[in-house]
Amino acid sequence: MHALSLSAWDARDSSVVAQVDIDADEIVRLGGVVERPDSESGQVETAVFGLDSGLVVLLTRVQGNPVAGFALLQAGQHPSSTVLEWFLRESGLSRDRVTWLSEPSEMP
Numbered sequence: 001m002h003a004l005s006l007s008a009w010d011a012r013d014s015s016v017v018a019q020v021d022i023d024a025d026e027i028v029r030l031g032g033v034v035e036r037p038d039s040e041s042g043q044v045e046t047a048v049f050g051l052d053s054g055l056v057v058l059l060t061r062v063q064g065n066p067v068a069g070f071a072l073l074q075a076g077q078h079p080s081s082t083v084l085e086w087f088l089r090e091s092g093l094s095r096d097r098v099t100w101l102s103e104p105s106e107m108p
Helices: 024-029 080-091
Strands: 002-004 014-020 044-050 056-062 070-075 098-101
Touching: 014 056, 014 080, 024 044, 070 080, 080 098
Parallel strands: none
Antiparallel strands: 002 044, 014 070, 014 098, 044 056, 056 070
16 A cells, blocks of 8 residues: 555546544554545545555545545446445454444345
8 A cells, every 4th residue: 555646646536435433543544644635515635546456546635524434436437345345444443443334235
């Protein structure tokens, strides 16, 4: 897992994977760069990582949000559980740090 700049993030084909109980200091300890881009939603903190699989993920939160931690998004449409597994393995975080996991609904 390696840090990327926010310019590497392509939101066109992104989806929310999970909510992870992590703070900005921990993201920096993982080698990430926390950026604070301008946003209409308020002050946003983001960090972009490239995973060994080639997948790009984004950790993001709006300051003042009552939900703890950062949302984990993927630039792709892999199963959420797979992306989460890759991210946790490469970050060294345990599964108990995940407070919510998105699972796509079954499509007929």
